[in-house]
Amino acid sequence: AQSVAQPEDQVNVAEGNPLTVKCTYSVSGNPYLFWYVQYPNRGLQFLLKYITGDNLVKGSYGFEAEFNKSQTSFHLKKPSALVSDSALYFCAVRGRSSASKIIFGSGTRLSIRP
Amino acid sequence: EAGVAQSPRYKIIEKRQSVAFWCNPISGHATLYWYQQILGQGPKLLIQFQNNGVVDDSQLPKDRFSAERLKGVDSTLKIQPAKLEDSAVYLCASSALGQNNSPLHFGNGTRLTVT
Numbered sequence: 001a002q003s004v005a006q007p008e009d010q011v012n013v014a015e016g017n018p019l020t021v022k023c024t025y026s027v028s029g030n031p032y033l034f035w036y037v038q039y040p041n042r043g044l045q046f047l048l049k050y051i052t053g054d055n056l057v058k059g060s061y062g063f064e065a066e067f068n069k070s071q072t073s074f075h076l077k078k079p080s081a082l083v084s085d086s087a088l089y090f091c092a093v094r095g096r097s098s099a100s101k102i103i104f105g106s107g108t109r110l111s112i113r114p
Numbered sequence: 115e116a117g118v119a120q121s122p123r124y125k126i127i128e129k130r131q132s133v134a135f136w137c138n139p140i141s142g143h144a145t146l147y148w149y150q151q152i153l154g155q156g157p158k159l160l161i162q163f164q165n166n167g168v169v170d171d172s173q174l175p176k177d178r179f180s181a182e183r184l185k186g187v188d189s190t191l192k193i194q195p196a197k198l199e200d201s202a203v204y205l206c207a208s209s210a211l212g213q214n215n216s217p218l219h220f221g222n223g224t225r226l227t228v229t
Contacts, residue, residue: 032214043118043205044218094214098214103157104157
């Protein structure tokens with residue numbers, strides 16, 4: 001069965017510092033991996049995805065994520081955090097079979113202090 | 115392009131009443147999803163449509179929830195009768211046809227409060 005874990009409910013970072021939001025997954029075979037961001041009273045917005053190839057994926061708003069197959073992780077990163085990055089972040093995984101559904105993690109609240 | 119449209123944005127009902135939510139996906143998106151997002155949790159898939167056919171409704175509580183997408187475009191999700199535990203945000207999403215790596219495009223959701 002597929003699953004995804006976000007071990008931190010909240011991450012606090014000072015503006016200008018690097019940030020990391022962690023995600024680990026479990027899926028049969030090679031996964032598709034996604035990060036979404038959710039601002040208050042809004043739906044989820046797609047940030048980036050991993051399909052194949054380069055383990056470092058670049059996405060919207062300066063975010064990137066690193067796929068690590070041996071550790072089954074897909075951590076979200078940004079070199080220099082902005083206050084406007086404060087939001088709820090969801091990692092998601094999907095298998096490659098046609099019957100596979102997308103599974104979301106429980107979310108990590110990112111708070112950037114000025 | 116216009117995004118995924120959902121209405122209403124907010125709804126408050128009493129338990130045992132019925133409620134319906136509407137979703138219009140991005141034009142040309144064949145796949146439509148309804149998710150339930152309970153406070154503090156990630157979205158949980160309720161039902162997935164491909165055009166006007168149901169692909170996955172394994173987590174839809176069929177004794178009280180129903181959904182349709184009759185013409186393969188917009189969709190309606192209904193709850194009848196509602197329970198207190200149905201209080202959540204109901205998100206609609208759409209994606210391009212047939213690819214597991216296609217990102218989902220979400221609407222802003224309907225926040226349902228059952229009292």
